[in-house]
Amino acid sequence: MRITQGTFSYLPDFTDEEITAQINYALSNDWPLSVEFTDDPHPRNTYWEMWGLPMFDLKDPAGVLLEVNACRKANPNAYVKLNAYDASLGRQTTALSFIVQRPADEPGFHVNRTEVRGRAIQYTTHSYATERPVGDRYGQG
Amino acid sequence: MSTGTAFGFTPGSVSGPQLEADPSGEPEVEYLPADTVVDLAALRAESGIDEVLAKLDEELVGLAPVKTRIAEIAALLLVDRTRAKFGITAPQPTLHMSFTGNPGTGKTTVAMRMADLLHRLGYLRRGHLVAVTRDDLVGEYVGHTAPKTKEVIKRAMGGVLFIDEAYYLYKVENERDYGGESIEILLQVMENNRDDLVVILAGYQDRMDTFFAANPGMQSRVAHHVTFPDYTVPELEQIGVLMTKDIGYTFSDEAHDVLKRYLERRVGQPWFANARSVRNAVERARLRQAKRLLETGDAKVDLKALTTIEAADLLASRVFDSAPDEVLTAEEYTVRG
Ligand SMILES: Nc1ncnc2c1ncn2[C@@H]1O[C@H](COP(=O)(O)OP(=O)(O)OP(=O)(O)O)[C@@H](O)[C@H]1O
Ligand SMILES: [Mg+2]
Numbered sequence: 001m002r003i004t005q006g007t008f009s010y011l012p013d014f015t016d017e018e019i020t021a022q023i024n025y026a027l028s029n030d031w032p033l034s035v036e037f038t039d040d041p042h043p044r045n046t047y048w049e050m051w052g053l054p055m056f057d058l059k060d061p062a063g064v065l066l067e068v069n070a071c072r073k074a075n076p077n078a079y080v081k082l083n084a085y086d087a088s089l090g091r092q093t094t095a096l097s098f099i100v101q102r103p104a105d106e107p108g109f110h111v112n113r114t115e116v117r118g119r120a121i122q123y124t125t126h127s128y129a130t131e132r133p134v135g136d137r138y139g140q141g
Numbered sequence: 142m143s144t145g146t147a148f149g150f151t152p153g154s155v156s157g158p159q160l161e162a163d164p165s166g167e168p169e170v171e172y173l174p175a176d177t178v179v180d181l182a183a184l185r186a187e188s189g190i191d192e193v194l195a196k197l198d199e200e201l202v203g204l205a206p207v208k209t210r211i212a213e214i215a216a217l218l219l220v221d222r223t224r225a226k227f228g229i230t231a232p233q234p235t236l237h238m239s240f241t242g243n244p245g246t247g248k249t250t251v252a253m254r255m256a257d258l259l260h261r262l263g264y265l266r267r268g269h270l271v272a273v274t275r276d277d278l279v280g281e282y283v284g285h286t287a288p289k290t291k292e293v294i295k296r297a298m299g300g301v302l303f304i305d306e307a308y309y310l311y312k313v314e315n316e317r318d319y320g321g322e323s324i325e326i327l328l329q330v331m332e333n334n335r336d337d338l339v340v341i342l343a344g345y346q347d348r349m350d351t352f353f354a355a356n357p358g359m360q361s362r363v364a365h366h367v368t369f370p371d372y373t374v375p376e377l378e379q380i381g382v383l384m385t386k387d388i389g390y391t392f393s394d395e396a397h398d399v400l401k402r403y404l405e406r407r408v409g410q411p412w413f414a415n416a417r418s419v420r421n422a423v424e425r426a427r428l429r430q431a432k433r434l435l436e437t438g439d440a441k442v443d444l445k446a447l448t449t450i451e452a453a454d455l456l457a458s459r460v461f462d463s464a465p466d467e468v469l470t471a472e473e474y475t476v477r478g
Contacts, residue, residue: 016158052288059267060299062337067295101159 242369
């Protein structure tokens with residue numbers, strides 16, 4: 001199941017050229033970017049691992065792409081996303097966030113239906129991948 | 142982590158883009174047929190190179206070797222572009238440079254200009270300058286240096302990374318010094334990211350020679366070794382006139398004569414720092430002018446008085462004191478000049 005989330009969730013995955021264009025757009029708005037990765041892509045998991053600190057004062061997308069590639073290399077079987085922050089409101093606001101790498105094989109989610117009092121049903125989404133330990137979820141890391 | 146390059150990025154099956162751009166949608170580029178004759182003069186006029194060079198010539202006094210080198214680079218760019226029209230593409234030429242010369246010969250000034258110039262000539266995507274020294278690159282403990290250096294490099298991408306007093310990166314006495322780690326990362330970036338940034342190293346000649354001797358990798362990656370000569374007295378004079386003009390002053394005729402005499406004496410004295418000494422002299426003359434204006438009897442001034450530096454403003458300088466052999470400390474020079 002192809003997981004989608006973030007700003008361009010309705011679009012096919014970007015090529016590096018398209019990613020570069022988005023980075024350019026973010027930089028032209030003075031939005032610092034950061035790279036994050038995870039092998040637990042549950043929709044409620046908002047805390048992905050940070051790949052280094054957000055990158056401030058960059059002028060050119062090449063620097064950002066270097067970190068994206070470094071993160072891809074170190075985590076070839078993880079989800080990697082790029083975030084751009086807009087600080088103009090005086091607080092850290094995510095202006096842009098999109099996936100730049102996904103594992104080759106995405107097993108998807110299982111829905112657990114739990115019958116509770118009054119026969120009401122509680123739903124839980126459960127990621128098949130997380131049945132395996134961290135680092136071992138999407139093939140050999 | 143075994144790293145092939147500075148950023149741990151070797152394109153391969155498991156890294157790099159997940160998707161390759163689909164070339165089918167791109168329009169076919171049409172090259173000129175091999176027997177076409179191209180008018181270089183027209184291309185040159187069109188590119189705006191001449192205006193850039195003329196402006197440089199006008200705003201920077203002297204510096205013939207530097208200007209020649211820039212003109213060469215500009216010419217190369219034009220020829221490269223023309224070749225590309227025929228379908229011949231060569232990799233981006235190496236533009237890393239080393240600027241050597243005595244204090245105040247204009248190294249920092251030219252580096253700033255260089256970033257803008259290379260941008261206008263189409264070599265750099267952004268054309269900003271990130272100026273750093275050892276402290277910005279080298280960390281204080283194990284594992285601190287690489288992130289620091291990479292951070293700086295990322296900021297400089299698309300522009301010029303200017304490393305002032307580059308020889309401090311390398312400390313001969315201490316083989317455990319972290320500077321070496323920084324140099325190593327720089328070397329990789331200078332090789333692999335030639336399209337992304339230009340590195341300019343600057344420093345005094347003798348120390349840079351030692352630095353390059355100890356780091357042959359650095360020496361060979363720097364394509365342009367540019368030496369900044371000391372300025373002659375007439376050049377310094379011209380610089381002085383330019384500087385005063387920039388800040389809205391002019392020398393009276395007598396003051397101009399005194400400036401010349403001042404410079405002739407100053408050149409041979411200790412702590413002489415070329416154009417910077419001129420700047421300091423101008424700044425001090427400004428101070429004295431202001432004081433003189435306030436102290437004149439009725440203290441009424443017109444625009445001319447406000448903008449003119451008189452001979453007296455320069456003559457009060459220590460440089461004209463009777464004992465020319467007297468050795469002053471650096472501080473005395475800064476205070477009294
Ligand atoms: N050719 C020139 N024309 C006009 N002004 C100049 C020229 N060269 C230098 N200057 C002026 O002289 C001052 C000192 O120049 P700069 O800081 O570039 O010297 P530097 O070579 O970097 O010195 P250091 O080695 O001490 O860092 C600056 O204020 C600059 O504007
Ligand atoms: Mg300098």
